[in-house]
Amino acid sequence: MIFINNPSYVFLSLASFSLAFLSIYHLRAKSHTIKEKTLLIYSHLIFLFFPFALFTLTMACRAISISCEATRILSYSMPTSIALSLLAGFIGIPVLYFMSSRTSGVNDSGMLGFVKKHSDKISIRTPKLYVIDTAKPQAFSFLSFMPSIFMSVGILDILNRKEIESVILHELAHIKHGSTVLKISSYVMRLSPFSMLKTLSSELDAEERNADLFVFKTQKTWKYIQSAKRKLDEYETENNSIKQTLD
Amino acid sequence: MVNVRKIQKIRFEKKDLESFLSPLESDVLKTLWVNADDSSKPKEMKVKEIYNLLKGKRKVALTSIAVILDRLYEKKIVSRKMKTGRGGIHYVYYPCATRENLEESIVKNVVNKLIDNFGNVAVSYFNERFSAGNKDKNQKLI
Numbered sequence: 073m074i075f076i077n078n079p080s081y082v083f084l085s086l087a088s089f090s091l092a093f094l095s096i097y098h099l100r101a102k103s104h105t106i107k108e109k110t111l112l113i114y115s116h117l118i119f120l121f122f123p124f125a126l127f128t129l130t131m132a133c134r135a136i137s138i139s140c141e142a143t144r145i146l147s148y149s150m151p152t153s154i155a156l157s158l159l160a161g162f163i164g165i166p167v168l169y170f171m172s173s174r175t176s177g178v179n180d181s182g183m184l185g186f187v188k189k190h191s192d193k194i195s196i197r198t199p200k201l202y203v204i205d206t207a208k209p210q211a212f213s214f215l216s217f218m219p220s221i222f223m224s225v226g227i228l229d230i231l232n233r234k235e236i237e238s239v240i241l242h243e244l245a246h247i248k249h250g251s252t253v254l255k256i257s258s259y260v261m262r263l264s265p266f267s268m269l270k271t272l273s274s275e276l277d278a279e280e281r282n283a284d285l286f287v288f289k290t291q292k293t294w295k296y297i298q299s300a301k302r303k304l305d306e307y308e309t310e311n312n313s314i315k316q317t318l319d
Numbered sequence: 320m321v322n323v324r325k326i327q328k329i330r331f332e333k334k335d336l337e338s339f340l341s342p343l344e345s346d347v348l349k350t351l352w353v354n355a356d357d358s359s360k361p362k363e364m365k366v367k368e369i370y371n372l373l374k375g376k377r378k379v380a381l382t383s384i385a386v387i388l389d390r391l392y393e394k395k396i397v398s399r400k401m402k403t404g405r406g407g408i409h410y411v412y413y414p415c416a417t418r419e420n421l422e423e424s425i426v427k428n429v430v431n432k433l434i435d436n437f438g439n440v441a442v443s444y445f446n447e448r449f450s451a452g453n454k455d456k457n458q459k460l461i
Contacts, residue, residue, distance in 0.1 A: 178408065180403065180407050180408060182407070183407065203401075203408050205401060207388070207389035207392070207410065208389075225401055225409065226385065226389075228407055229365070229367070229385055229409055229410055230381055233407075236407070303381070303382055306380060307382040307386060310383050310386045314341075314386055314387070314390065
């Protein structure tokens with residue numbers, strides 16, 4: 073009751089909720105860049121949970137019967153979850169991959185030269201190239217504190233030179249556009265109960281298409297990126313089918 | 320002895336390697352053995368090399384060979400290492416044991432499991448089956 077009777081707290085809370093919904097509303101607009109969308113995601117979360125934090129810190133212990141410790145834990149849990157998610161996504165997971173014993177740097181001068189040449193063309197810091205000791209074909213990139221591209225030995229085994237180059241170009245495009253940031257942010261967004269109002273799957277799909285388009289513009293053909301993707305799908309299908317048949 | 324604990328199924332209706340491996344797994348393994356036995360060829364083979372040899376003999380995709388080799392690696396029938404060469408970074412695969420050693424390990428594993436599961440019944444049968452009275456029958460097998 074005390075909280076509701078304080079006009080400034082009420083005004084701040086209502087304003088904060090309004091801005092949270094405004095952020096979600098603007099997120100639906102297709103014209104925003106990745107940076108703008110990311111900003112809107114975190115703005116939404118901050119504005120959404122600000123009133124609860126304000127209530128808990130100023131009034132909760134006196135206004136409701138839950139113990140102060142419990143309400144304090146509840147109010148700190150949301151910003152802590154967001155902070156931990158960001159830490160995990162931008163630092164924790166990349167560090168795990170860097171430190172893994174299955175990860176090693178690539179020394180292939182041809183591949184390194186290719187990465188440097190095209191990084192310079194699109195004016196990004198040359199990412200480090202790593203190979204992961206696993207047969208499962210996969211490739212991904214991180215932007216965090218050091219741009220890096222990871223490829224498994226499995227993907228190098230099944231793709232030819234041009235297809236490998238198309239995958240590298242695809243990842244360079246993701247680094248250039250900051251797609252990783254959007255992807256991690258889309259997971260953090262799920263902390264909001266209103267995340268169903270705006271899922272980011274269409275934006276993430278668009279990022280994939282933009283990365284493929286970059287490959288097409290560079291290699292002047294869709295052939296290699298399409299055949300690379302086809303082989304990755306084939307591997308997945310074969311692997312699942314063989315597991316079901318033989319196990 | 321080869322560690323064959325990961326081979327859990329024996330198909331008695333099939334013969335030879337195909338009693339515990341799929342037809343494609345058998346073909347891939349035989350290809351590795353043929354290469355290993357030929358002193359003029361390198362003992363280790365890449366996925367693409369095995370694919371190039373097999374695609375002439377049967378309808379198979381490169382991705383299938385990659386999947387099968389990974390399965391054989393998980394079953395510890397083949398081993399692999401990363402190698403950097405002219406073509407870049409690849410896995411090279413090689414068999415963990417000769418054909419004879421693998422088959423011997425499979426037979427020992429099956430017999431041991433039968434004894435573990437059926438105890439005296441299995442032992443009595445083996446005694447009876449391989450006793451002096453059945454010498455002629457056993458000779459025909461060898």
